[in-house]
Amino acid sequence: MTVPPIHLYDTRRRAVVPFEPVVPGKASIYTCGPTVYGPQHLGNMRSQLLPDLLRRVLRAGGYDVTFVTNVTDVGHLVSDADEGDDKVEAAAAETGQSVEEITGHWTEQWAGDRRRLGMLEPDRVPYASKHVPEQIAMIQTLEAQGRTYVIDDGVYFDVSTYPEYADFAHLNLDDLEATGRVENVSDKRHPADFALWKLSPPDSARLQEWDSPWGRGFPGWHIECSAMATKYLGRHFDIHTGGIDHVRVHHTNEVAQSECALEQHPWVNIWMHNEFLDVGTEKMSKSKGHVLTVQTLVDEGIDPLAFRYFFLQAHYRQQQNFTIDLVRSAGTALRRIVHHAVAARDAVGGDASGADAARTEPLRAAFWEALADDLNGPRALAVVASVARDPELSDADRWSLLADFDQVLGFGLADATDPEAADDSADDPRIAGLLADRTAARADKDWAEADRIRDLLAAEGLEIVDTPDGPQARRR
RNA sequence: GGUGGCGUGGCCGAGUGGCUCAGGCAACGGCCUGCAAAGCCGUCCACGCGGGUUCGAUUCCCGCCGCCACCUCCA
Numbered sequence: 362m363t364v365p366p367i368h369l370y371d372t373r374r375r376a377v378v379p380f381e382p383v384v385p386g387k388a389s390i391y392t393c394g395p396t397v398y399g400p401q402h403l404g405n406m407r408s409q410l411l412p413d414l415l416r417r418v419l420r421a422g423g424y425d426v427t428f429v430t431n432v433t434d435v436g437h438l439v440s441d442a443d444e445g446d447d448k449v450e451a452a453a454a455e456t457g458q459s460v461e462e463i464t465g466h467w468t469e470q471w472a473g474d475r476r477r478l479g480m481l482e483p484d485r486v487p488y489a490s491k492h493v494p495e496q497i498a499m500i501q502t503l504e505a506q507g508r509t510y511v512i513d514d515g516v517y518f519d520v521s522t523y524p525e526y527a528d529f530a531h532l533n534l535d536d537l538e539a540t541g542r543v544e545n546v547s548d549k550r551h552p553a554d555f556a557l558w559k560l561s562p563p564d565s566a567r568l569q570e571w572d573s574p575w576g577r578g579f580p581g582w583h584i585e586c587s588a589m590a591t592k593y594l595g596r597h598f599d600i601h602t603g604g605i606d607h608v609r610v611h612h613t614n615e616v617a618q619s620e621c622a623l624e625q626h627p628w629v630n631i632w633m634h635n636e637f638l639d640v641g642t643e644k645m646s647k648s649k650g651h652v653l654t655v656q657t658l659v660d661e662g663i664d665p666l667a668f669r670y671f672f673l674q675a676h677y678r679q680q681q682n683f684t685i686d687l688v689r690s691a692g693t694a695l696r697r698i699v700h701h702a703v704a705a706r707d708a709v710g711g712d713a714s715g716a717d718a719a720r721t722e723p724l725r726a727a728f729w730e731a732l733a734d735d736l737n738g739p740r741a742l743a744v745v746a747s748v749a750r751d752p753e754l755s756d757a758d759r760w761s762l763l764a765d766f767d768q769v770l771g772f773g774l775a776d777a778t779d780p781e782a783a784d785d786s787a788d789d790p791r792i793a794g795l796l797a798d799r800t801a802a803r804a805d806k807d808w809a810e811a812d813r814i815r816d817l818l819a820a821e822g823l824e825i826v827d828t829p830d831g832p833q834a835r836r837r
Numbered sequence: 838g839g840u841g842g843c844g845u846g847g848c849c850g851a852g853u854g855g856c857u858c859a860g861g862c863a864a865c866g867g868c869c870u871g872c873a874a875a876g877c878c879g880u881c882c883a884c885g886c887g888g889g890u891u892c893g894a895u896u897c898c899c900g901c902c903g904c905c906a907c908c909u910c911c912a
Contacts, residue, residue, distance in 0.1 A: 408912040604912025743860035
């Protein structure tokens with residue numbers, strides 16, 4: 362096995378720890394998925410790229426990986442102060458569409474963008490709205506344990522029944538109370554108490570609501586992840602990931618309710634959180650209006666995989682500066698790597714058996730060591746860059762390494778076409794004619810005419826590359 | 838107010854108590870070219886400020902300055 366023992370940073374322990382699977386040979390991962398009331402932006406996608414990278418590294422390391430990520434299509438309130446509208450319902454009211462139209466549309470946007478970024482399909486994508494009974498069952502367990510109380514607007518988890526509540530995120534509950542920044546809008550006993558089940562207002566029906574032992578209503582936001590993760594990954598699983606913003610509230614609450622209901626500690630062995638993308642002075646988030654999506658990149662003429670490369674250029678636990686130009690730079694780097702990879706691949710007909718282990722193995726080791734060390738993408742990419750053009754390597758060496766690395770890079774190198782090669786532009790008779798005219802002009806040393814034709818095509822966005830076999834054209 | 842983090846060459850961004858101290862993008866020079874473009878080769882060698890520890894600190898400690906995030910729906 363070329364992948365050394367994998368070490369990952371665990372938010373709970375605040376340390377890089379060895380990955381030790383609950384079940385030998387297997388790895389289970391849960392990631393908080395999208396709330397489908399609006400577009401998933403590039404910041405959201407960073408939170409999806411982390412588990413994609415993680416599962417690829419674990420898989421390369423020989424683990425049988427199960428990856429589950431949910432779709433939140435109900436119950437995510439606008440405010441955690443337990444007031445305000447459900448986000449999905451608010452979107453439905455605003456657009457006049459049905460709940461199904463809203464959630465279906467944005468779920469598809471999310472899934473499509475995942476694919477465009479070269480991510481592997483999840484093994485399971487459970488929907489919150491389809492798991493209400495499981496959520497109710499978990500709440501009932503907590504109720505039987507005496508950890509809940511009911512007030513006018515819902516069923517709440519009483520954090521005082523779980524002394525370890527503050528440990529996960531290293532919170533200071535007294536301080537939380539003292540600052541008064543958590544509004545006490547309801548009759549909650551403690552500001553940190555959170556809703557498990559929300560009761561529908563007596564006088565107004567919701568678009569999505571269910572009967573429950575406590576009355577008609579809908580599940581609180583946090584309980585869904587606990588219920589679905591447990592259902593599909595078991596009462597004790599390996600890794601839970603999400604954006605760093607979830608540490609304080611969402612994941613703290615997930616841990617509290619899960620460890621209590623399941624009587625299992627730890628419920629999850631390793632918690633991994635990606636830092637945010639930094640878009641100028643404000644982070645990118647739906648509520649701030651910076652909605653940059655994969656489609657934004659495509660509209661800019663950028664290959665979505667450039668964003669994948671961009672993601673790997675910074676460590677996931679580091680805030681990453683984001684600008685379109687930086688992604689474009691990443692795209693340039695990616696294009697050069699693909700160019701070399703394809704050249705090597707085609708030179709050996711995809712057969713890397715002629716590789717010289719003495720040359721390749723140190724590089725292979727460097728690549729996998731970087732990733733096994735808490736998914737150090739930048740270091741891995743440095744190896745990729747040198748492999749791509751190291752003149753000491755044969756084509757077989759190069760392809761042997763890059764084909765191997767692509768398990769994690771996900772650039773599709775096995776099927777990629779050379780980005781520097783001609784495209785089908787010259788199939789157009791007019792363009793083919795112009796190229797022929799230019800070749801003739803050059804033969805006559807009529808440089809003015811040759812350049813005129815080149816400028817003409819350039820104005821149409823076509824780039825001419827002169828090769829020993831004649832001119833080639835491609836769109837820029 | 839509380840908590841966590843960051844400040845590295847034009848831009849991004851790894852990393853390390855000393856060893857030619859990543860990598861990418863850009864720029865510049867060269868090769869190639871009629872000139873270009875694309876590609877290749879090369880150059881560019883930095884660690885916010887002030888103290889301290891040390892034979893030696895960008896890397897450890899203290900202080901300061903600046904920036905960001907979370908604590909509220911947020912990836």
